[in-house]
Amino acid sequence: MPLARSLSMTSLNGLPQWEDEDLPVEDLLLFEVSWEVTNKVGGIYTVIQTKAKTTADEWGENYFLIGPYFEHNVKTQVEVCDPPNPAVKKAMDTMKSQGCQVFFGRWLIEGSPYVLLFDIGSAAWNLDRWKGEFWDVSNIGIPFHDREANDAVIFGSLTAWFLKELSSQFDGKPHIIAHFHEWQAGVGLILSRSQKLPVATIFTTHATLLGRYLCAASIDFYNNLDQFDIDKEAGERQIYHRYCMERASVHCAHVFTTVSQITAVEAEHMLKRNPDVVTPNGLNIKKFSAMHEFQNLHSMYKARIQEFIRGHFYGHLDFSLEKTLFFFIAGRYEFSNKGADMFLEALSRLNFLLRVHKTDVTVVVFFIMPAKTNNFNVETLKGQAVRKQLWDTAQSVKEKFGKKLYNALLK
Missing domain, CATH: 3.40.50.2000 (Glycogen Phosphorylase B;)
Structure with missing residues (x-):
């Protein structure tokens, strides 16, 4: 298998072709995966929160958000309930029977979308095994001292496990789409592709990881995009493994998107792939x-x-x-x-x-x-x-x- 940073949508083939040009929503399940679902860290929380109503209105009961479980967030933001979809419930029950804590409910924001939350701590005892499995499929090693990256491995492994349990129940329809935001959720995408799950994957970067670090260092970033030694810059900042996770996610995704034209140019140089679609952030003027x-x-x-x-x-x-x-x-x-x-x-x-x-x-x-x-x-x-x-x-x-x-x- 090629290096993780060289993985592409063709190197991990296995997704069956969909013949219908306009698939009805009733035959689709959409899962949006982010570390900031019910968990405010930065602006991505606001992006997901503000577009939830429109997405929920269009997709109805077939739209789900996946994120990490934090008790203090759930107490104030989530109304716990049973999944309306029996396949989702069965997948959750399978994971629970093997020691993982999974929670389901409605996010108490406009649109009240369904959320599926994984308790990272309850599954931490699998960390070493999952890091080994991630190494086997990507050749990306995760340092033991990087807690954020370790949490990303646990979260991604749980996400891929859930999608596997869910997709195994279907023979054809409904088709599953999984939309991953940023590198923290990218492990789930990489594992889903490596396991050849019948899931269409989308990866969105809101700003490249290395770009954030370079800009924070007061470097003339945009005027020197084509001059950076990417591997060297990531290594010097001790984020090379995170960078590899992000770049592998980008190249494994069936569809890669960014949120602005300037970020698209940034991604072309930093991540070596042109976005397929630019989906600008904006205001709900209605x-x-x-x-x-x-x-x-x-x-x-x-x-x-x-x-x-x-x-x-x-x-x-x-x-x-x-x-x-x-x-x-x-x-x-x-x-x-x-x-x-x-x-x-x-x-x-x-x-x-x-x-x-x-x-x-x-x-x-x-x-x-x-x-x-x-x-x-x-x-x-x-x-x-x-x-x-x-x-x-x-x-x-x-x-x-x-x-x-x-x-x-x-x-």
């Missing part, structure tokens, strides 16, 4: 199809932001909120990778121009980036408390005065 509804929401939330600003800058509110612009930047706490450096530079230039033109416009900026917080700003909390007390007092006076005025006018 949600705000009624303009008056959008305007009402905008007005309501702007008022909330203004109330927060009044409390936050209590005692120093020397600017007009009606002439204030609110800017936001959100993402992982990565200074250059998420554009915070460019954002700050742009704000500096904007501040200079506002001062030169002596404008009375004020700009308030929100940086929304999750990070470890050690304490609270006591003065800010005190300001919010005073603001609320003033508001409550004003409302009380308003109500009392309003009643007296109303009664006086009636006389």
